[in-house]
Amino acid sequence: MGIVSGSMNLFRLYFNENFGFNMLEMSDILEKFSFDAFYDEGKNINYGFVPFEYPEKFSFTDSSIIYGEHILFAMRYDEKKINSRYYNTELSNLKRKFLEENRKDFLSKMDLEFLKNTLTNRLLKMAVPSTSMVEIIFVPEKKEIYVSMISSKIVESLTHLFRSAFDINIYQENLVEFSKRVLDNPGKLDQVLQLNPSFN
């Protein structure tokens, strides 16, 4: 998104609960739910909060996060992926070797599951994760959060982190909700919901 440089994107998330945290507590809370705090090498997906100046700053204690009504930070999302073609080739080799070593003519369902799990664990250990940085502009007073990228996996991770860290449930704003917010008039919203397309 480029809070510091480059171009920015604008994807709005929102929440309905009252935000009951003191701004002075923010660094400690973000640190508690940081990428480093949650990191587990054995998992193929790792995520957590990082300072928005990351990787220059790893810790929230020396990062400026409060700018007026905005709280700025980021979420690091690492995911290990296995190339499906490589996986299938390796699985074929493994099946052949297994049949030879065990003098079997065919694989049972359990054999196949065992081979697949063994291979997945081995390849995931070797895989280098791809990293995404999601910049976050959090505006508690307005009950809104702007993020630099959106996907179902990103929203799922953000939902988990915000619920755990701040006890709030976040949602993506759809067109009806956006219309409701800008109109701030239930009567007009009803009229909008009755509209039909002008262009066919």
Place this chain on the structure above:
Amino acid sequence: MAKKDISFLENEYLHFLMMNFFIGENSMEINGEIFYYQPKNRISFFSEVNSEKVDIESINLVTNKEMYVAFKDTKIIKQIDILLNNKNSSITFSIKSSPLRITGISMPKSIAEEFEDKVLERLLYFECVKAFFRLTFKSFLDMRISTEWNTLLNNFDDYLKKY
């Protein structure tokens, strides 16, 4: 919240921005300052009849005949690049549909020396774009539910006849 599909309003909003630029009001007040918007360099159309996609890029869209032909063919707009100006600064960004969103907000280079000031300056521009989005979408909805919408469509049809 009702689940009626009103996604067609996304494309109509983009149409509204273009119609208002050509024959209506393209200025607004944001934080006490007057801003003007205009389409910049790129507009993308889509035809629901034959699924044809038309991307038009030009350094001067206003004189681009291909764009007027696309409007006359009632192609719907999928994306516009916008230039938002006031007397001191220019911000560019893209508005896209499906879902309606703003991306690629590009701001003037900061003149601030301190890191914190640079961030605050960028947040101010970011707030301007948010305000533009909110204000123009509200104007669109207010007009869309009134009889003024058909007047605007008819006036724009008349305007297109010149091209």
